[in-house]
Amino acid sequence: xxxxxxxxxxxxxxxxxxxxxxxxxxxxxxxxxxxxxxxxxxxxxxxxxxxxxxxxxxxxxxxxxxxxxxxxxxxxxxxxxxxxxxxxxxxxxxxxxxxxxxxxxxxxxxxxxxxxxxxxxxxxxxxxxxxxxxxxxxxxxxxxxxxxxxxxxxxxxxxxxxxxxxxxxxxxxxxxxxxxxxxxxxxxxxxxxxxxxxxxxxxxxxxxxxxxxxxxxxxxxxxxxxxxxxxxxxxxxxxxxxxxxxxxxxxxxxxxxxxxxxxxxxxxxxxxxxxxxxxxxxxxxxxxxxxxxxxxxxxxxxxxxxxxxxxxxxxxxxxxxxxxxxxxxxxxxxxxxxxxxxxxxxxxxxxxx
Amino acid sequence: xxxxxxxxxxxxxxxxxxxxxxxxxxxxxxxxxxxxxxxxxxxxxxxxxxxxxxxxxxxxxxxxxxxxxxxxxxxxxxxxxxxxxxxxxxxxxxxxxxxxxxxxxxxxxxxxxxxxxxxxxxxxxxxxxxxxxxxxxxxxxxxxxxxxxxxxxxxxxxxxxxxxxxxxxxxxxxxxxxxxxxxxxxxxxxxxxxxxxxxxxxxxxxxxxxxxxxxxxxxxxxxxxxxxxxxxxxxxxxxxxxxxxxxxxxxxxxxxxxxxxxxxxxxxxxxxxxxxxxxxxxxxxxxxxxxxxxxxxxxxxxxxxxxxxxxxxxxxxxxxxxxxx
Numbered sequence: 001x002x003x004x005x006x007x008x009x010x011x012x013x014x015x016x017x018x019x020x021x022x023x024x025x026x027x028x029x030x031x032x033x034x035x036x037x038x039x040x041x042x043x044x045x046x047x048x049x050x051x052x053x054x055x056x057x058x059x060x061x062x063x064x065x066x067x068x069x070x071x072x073x074x075x076x077x078x079x080x081x082x083x084x085x086x087x088x089x090x091x092x093x094x095x096x097x098x099x100x101x102x103x104x105x106x107x108x109x110x111x112x113x114x115x116x117x118x119x120x121x122x123x124x125x126x127x128x129x130x131x132x133x134x135x136x137x138x139x140x141x142x143x144x145x146x147x148x149x150x151x152x153x154x155x156x157x158x159x160x161x162x163x164x165x166x167x168x169x170x171x172x173x174x175x176x177x178x179x180x181x182x183x184x185x186x187x188x189x190x191x192x193x194x195x196x197x198x199x200x201x202x203x204x205x206x207x208x209x210x211x212x213x214x215x216x217x218x219x220x221x222x223x224x225x226x227x228x229x230x231x232x233x234x235x236x237x238x239x240x241x242x243x244x245x246x247x248x249x250x251x252x253x254x255x256x257x258x259x260x261x262x263x264x265x266x267x268x269x270x271x272x273x274x275x276x277x278x279x280x281x282x283x284x285x286x287x288x289x290x291x292x293x294x295x296x297x298x299x300x301x302x303x304x305x306x307x308x309x310x311x312x313x314x315x316x317x318x319x320x321x322x323x324x325x326x327x328x329x330x331x332x333x334x335x336x337x338x339x340x341x342x343x344x345x346x347x348x349x350x351x352x353x
Numbered sequence: 354x355x356x357x358x359x360x361x362x363x364x365x366x367x368x369x370x371x372x373x374x375x376x377x378x379x380x381x382x383x384x385x386x387x388x389x390x391x392x393x394x395x396x397x398x399x400x401x402x403x404x405x406x407x408x409x410x411x412x413x414x415x416x417x418x419x420x421x422x423x424x425x426x427x428x429x430x431x432x433x434x435x436x437x438x439x440x441x442x443x444x445x446x447x448x449x450x451x452x453x454x455x456x457x458x459x460x461x462x463x464x465x466x467x468x469x470x471x472x473x474x475x476x477x478x479x480x481x482x483x484x485x486x487x488x489x490x491x492x493x494x495x496x497x498x499x500x501x502x503x504x505x506x507x508x509x510x511x512x513x514x515x516x517x518x519x520x521x522x523x524x525x526x527x528x529x530x531x532x533x534x535x536x537x538x539x540x541x542x543x544x545x546x547x548x549x550x551x552x553x554x555x556x557x558x559x560x561x562x563x564x565x566x567x568x569x570x571x572x573x574x575x576x577x578x579x580x581x582x583x584x585x586x587x588x589x590x591x592x593x594x595x596x597x598x599x600x601x602x603x604x605x606x607x608x609x610x611x612x613x614x615x616x617x618x619x620x621x622x623x624x625x626x627x628x629x630x631x632x633x634x635x636x637x638x639x640x641x642x643x644x645x646x647x648x649x650x651x652x653x654x655x656x657x658x659x660x661x662x663x664x665x666x667x668x669x670x671x672x673x674x675x676x677x678x
Binding site (some may be wrong): 017197203209267335347 | 498
């Protein structure tokens with residue numbers, strides 16, 4: 001009986017691993033294909049065959065190298081011309097035939113290839129677009145992607161700091177302080193969570209355009225700095241903290257802000273980390289809002305920059321894939337390094353919300 | 354207003370307290386308001402007032418340059434109603450209905466995505482070596498920038514040199530579908546891409562957490578009753594996961610109605626012939642390409658009503674179908 005169960009367990013485990021690998025391959029293959037395309041030279045990209053490893057044809061001193069089977073022997077030679085009979089090759093190998101010229105039918109000549117990674121694609125993509133003047137003239141004729149990166153960092157950091165600060169302050173008020181209208185106001189916050197974001201986009205755009213703030217950093221930072229979601233999540237978390245520590249601090253004569261800063265915040269590190277990650281990622285990847293408010297090239301963030309890059313290079317897939325990798329890599333690295341905390345954060349925000 | 358003994362002890366008895374003048378009462382709450390102020394001001398200016406403004410805007414016609422013109426219900430009339438042309442009933446705005454259908458069509462992938470995430474979670478929940486590696490791998494698509502991912506899939510779906518058609522030709526299909534340039538296959542292509550992006554991502558993590566919350570005693574009891582793996586899945590796992598499923602499906606519906614913008618913008622521009630334009634893209638076009646702010650606001654209000662309605666229906670259904678422990 002036990003013997004039979006053990007064999008079945010092994011079979012089930014093997015099956016689980018197989019399915020895991022299949023799903024894993026499905027997840028990983030497009031990403032691998034993206035990297036593969038980004039390292040190919042343009043001629044290889046527009047080829048209707050799914051070759052994964054970027055290759056190039058070896059070129060010797062005399063011409064591109066081909067291999068062919070002649071009279072039962074493998075010959076390798078350089079193409080020096082064509083004739084009505086086929087391709088003329090100057091033999092390079094085997095050595096005792098070297099120097100001779102032979103002609104092989106064109107369809108019997110196979111190009112000799114070796115692995116070649118076209119790293120230049122990355123440099124070309126990075127330098128492809130230039131920004132005349134960025135950051136009030138600090139950078140002149142800078143590479144567009146550098147500007148996009150810096151913009152994304154500026155906006156994401158500002159938004160994250162702003163949101164975490166204002167949300168935690170408000171969440172503390174909702175969770176621990178008493179004032180008239182507190183619960184009704186909180187219900188109002190919750191109600192707006194149900195409203196699709198697009199509804200607020202139009203009036204906020206009109207407001208910013210009246211204030212002449214469109215096409216500035218403020219347009220990207222200000223509206224995103226205040227979130228009902230963050231307030232909600234942190235309030236739930238603060239409610240779950242034991243009151244005794246705050247009472248002790250009160251007895252010791254701490255001010256409200258003192259309690260907030262010295263007691264609540266240190267205890268809330270997991271929730272704060274989760275919120276920070278969530279807000280940073282959302283701001284970094286935000287597409288629609290920056291698309292709406294930003295026109296100037298020197299203010300564009302990475303996602304918009306990539307969309308902009310697509311325009312003039314619409315069919316140059318090797319460059320487009322290289323640009324995509326450039327945009328995706330930092331987030332991927334950060335994620336892989338800290339994925340345990342990230343996953344914990346999702347669960348925290350998802351279950352508590 | 355029922356109060357517990359604890360609450361009664363904490364709160365001073367209102368009747369006996371001398372009534373303080375309003376100014377002194379306001380001073381007492383100064384600290385609270387100070388904490389609330391930054392967030393509330395921003396919330397007021399950028400969330401609360403805009404929601405009300407959008408509602409008002411939907412009754413006007415405004416292109417920002419000129420003054421807004423009050424139109425009453427004309428925008429909604431134009432958007433939702435039909436008129437009689439000869440003997441047929443013609444929609445006032447056929448594009449709206451077409452794009453609404455596009456949006457709903459793209460949401461047909463939701464059940465597949467949710468079930469796929471559940472499958473991944475069930476697999477990842479096993480105590481196998483290397484589970485963390487697979488979990489990270491499965492989550493990668495969800496973490497990638499949507500813009501980069503849509504560009505990648507635009508390349509994969511490329512009709513002549515793309516990876517997908519190359520494979521299809523290799524296995525013998527001489528004329529594989531031309532995906533993004535055909536009206537018939539563009540939306541299924543979007544669904545395939547969305548499945549890749551969402552299976553194994555956030556929903557899978559939520560399911561994993563839900564699975565770990567199921568007490569193992571239930572599985573042991575099921576074992577003793579002679580249940581096999583399928584029975585355990587159907588009678589223990591699935592019912593106890595229903596709160597998580599409810600949350601996931603609700604979120605998926607809400608975001609599904611608002612989806613398809615990045616994909617349509619990057620991959621097809623909304624085409625071919627409007628086959629991949631969703632409501633979001635239509636709102637964007639109306640507001641920021643044609644500067645019909647009032648009409649765009651009207652569409653957004655209708656979208657909100659749709660989302661609200663579906664969420665309500667979903668919630669009602671869940672009363673019967675969701676089991677809490």
